[in-house]
Amino acid sequence: MEETAIIEQIKFYVQQKFEKEGTGHDWFHIERVYKTAIEIAREENANLFIVQLAALLHDIADHKFHNGDLNIGPDTAEKIMKTFGLAPDLIKDVKTIVQEISFKGANNDYPMSTAEGAIVRDADRLDAIGAIGIARAFAYGGSKHRLLYHPEEKRTLHDDFEHYYKDESSTINHFYAKLLLLKDRMTTPTAKKIAEHRHEFMVQFLDEFYQEWNGER
Numbered sequence: 636m637e638e639t640a641i642i643e644q645i646k647f648y649v650q651q652k653f654e655k656e657g658t659g660h661d662w663f664h665i666e667r668v669y670k671t672a673i674e675i676a677r678e679e680n681a682n683l684f685i686v687q688l689a690a691l692l693h694d695i696a697d698h699k700f701h702n703g704d705l706n707i708g709p710d711t712a713e714k715i716m717k718t719f720g721l722a723p724d725l726i727k728d729v730k731t732i733v734q735e736i737s738f739k740g741a742n743n744d745y746p747m748s749t750a751e752g753a754i755v756r757d758a759d760r761l762d763a764i765g766a767i768g769i770a771r772a773f774a775y776g777g778s779k780h781r782l783l784y785h786p787e788e789k790r791t792l793h794d795d796f797e798h799y800y801k802d803e804s805s806t807i808n809h810f811y812a813k814l815l816l817l818k819d820r821m822t823t824p825t826a827k828k829i830a831e832h833r834h835e836f837m838v839q840f841l842d843e844f845y846q847e848w849n850g851e852r
């Protein structure tokens with residue numbers, strides 16, 4: 636099968652599977668990541684097919700919704716790619732990206748091992764910040780029954796996946812544990828540039844939020 640035909644079929648499969656997802660990991664998230672990743676890839680020297688496959692499959696089975704099982708995503712992605720008879724080397728490259736992409740704690744963050752991986756992770760991280768990132772964070776927090784905010788909770792930077800995953804603090808806390816750190820954790824120049832404005836918007840949002848919380852606005 637031609638590469639474009641494979642991409643179209645996987646796109647269709649993923650779209651159907653994530654149509655009614657309510658935690659911010661819906662099809663439109665995947666589509667945004669897919670489009671942004673292609674845009675970034677144009678500026679970088681990378682294999683576009685790998686970038687496309689990884690973008691479409693990066694959230695195919697998220698550990699956050701499977702008891703923290705980190706293998707479920709890569710394994711599911713592998714299974715899908717096998718049904719299309721893709722070359723073992725290619726499958727391995729995409730599987731590694733799916734394995735590495737997820738945020739696993741502020742003090743437990745590593746460079747991606749390939750250029751294609753860095754591109755897809757940048758695209759995924761761009762969708763976690765800015766206005767859309769804010770919306771997604773609260774959607775996710777709500778789905779996990781988290782408070783919007785708790786004025787007395789302490790801000791923790793996690794050293795490992797276990798603590799990051801098990802943290803049940805408020806969604807505002809997630810800004811400090813992850814979202815506000817992402818701007819400085821982009822790899823490609825294209826993503827770094829886009830991240831600046833989105834970051835500023837989150838800072839402004841937090842400022843408004845606290846002022847309203849404290850009755851100052």
Ligand code: ADP
Pocket residue numbers: 659660694697736737738759762763768771772773775776805806809814
């Ligand atoms: P990752 O796998 O790196 O966490 P995803 O693309 O799966 O990235 O998306 C994560 C989304 O879920 C982001 O928008 C992020 O803000 C949100 N999210 C993850 N953990 C939390 C949390 N504890 N509180 C609020 N939002 C969260």
Ligand code: NI
Pocket residue numbers: 664668693694759
């Ligand atoms: Ni994602």
